[in-house]
Amino acid sequence: GISRFYRVSLNANDVFSATVTPAEGSLLAPQIGWLQVGGFQTGVGANGQLVLSAGQAADYIIVVRDLVAGGGDNYGFTFDAQVYALDELEERDEVEPNDDVESADSVAASSRVHGLLEEGDEDWFPVTLEVGQTLTAVTTFGRSQASVDTILELLGPAPDAVRLRYDDDGGDGAFSNIGTFAAEEAGTYFLKVSLFGNRGGDYSLLVFIE
Numbered sequence: 001g002i003s004r005f006y007r008v009s010l011n012a013n014d015v016f017s018a019t020v021t022p023a024e025g026s027l028l029a030p031q032i033g034w035l036q037v038g039g040f041q042t043g044v045g046a047n048g049q050l051v052l053s054a055g056q057a058a059d060y061i062i063v064v065r066d067l068v069a070g071g072g073d074n075y076g077f078t079f080d081a082q083v084y085a086l087d088e089l090e091e092r093d094e095v096e097p098n099d100d101v102e103s104a105d106s107v108a109a110s111s112r113v114h115g116l117l118e119e120g121d122e123d124w125f126p127v128t129l130e131v132g133q134t135l136t137a138v139t140t141f142g143r144s145q146a147s148v149d150t151i152l153e154l155l156g157p158a159p160d161a162v163r164l165r166y167d168d169d170g171g172d173g174a175f176s177n178i179g180t181f182a183a184e185e186a187g188t189y190f191l192k193v194s195l196f197g198n199r200g201g202d203y204s205l206l207v208f209i210e
Helices: none
Strands: 003-010 014-022 030-036 041-045 049-053 058-066 077-085 090-093 111-117 122-129 134-141 150-155 163-167 177-182 187-195 201-209
Touching (some): 003 014, 003 077, 014 030, 014 177, 014 201, 049 134, 077 201, 111 122, 122 201, 134 187
Parallel strands (some): 090 111
Antiparallel strands (some): 014 049, 014 077, 030 058, 111 201, 134 177, 134 201, 150 187
16 A cells, blocks of 8 residues: 655644545545654544644654555545644633533634533534535643543534534544534534543533634
8 A cells, every 4th residue: 555654843732634535536545644753653533534633842744544555556635734723722611501402602713612521411512614614623631631531523504413523532542533524515513522431521622614
């Protein structure tokens, strides 16, 4: 199979989002992951998407691999990437209750929301998307810097709450990453954060809309 390597310099708390899209007729079955220079592989993205929250300022190597290696010479793809600085995000605490669609707590287009999950709890956040806009969302460490095993889902558009994305451990440690979603229909969508297991704690939800 093929492997392609890209170097990106990130500051602490930067968020790097990348999408690999096979070209028309391409045989590529993409997997994207990352290495920290001088370290080891610490994260893998699924379905050609990766969202990396940089825990420290460093150079990171982004790796694009082919999962199938079925032969042939057409492995073309496009590589789209964006870096977001957390200090540019609107930052606030969640507002309870926000346990369902009716009580969902709205978020800004690009924001960092600090939330708290307890056993049996769900936190719902609506986002409004126009056709062609993209939504990137991950959970990561909250103010306590404790690890919480979150589940992150994207549902919608309203009035339906059909699950469009689901992730458990695709982010840092036990945190979640639904990658980048491109809206084909305008409307209100919902991000839902819940626990895997019963060990609660605080977390941050990072939301980026382009």
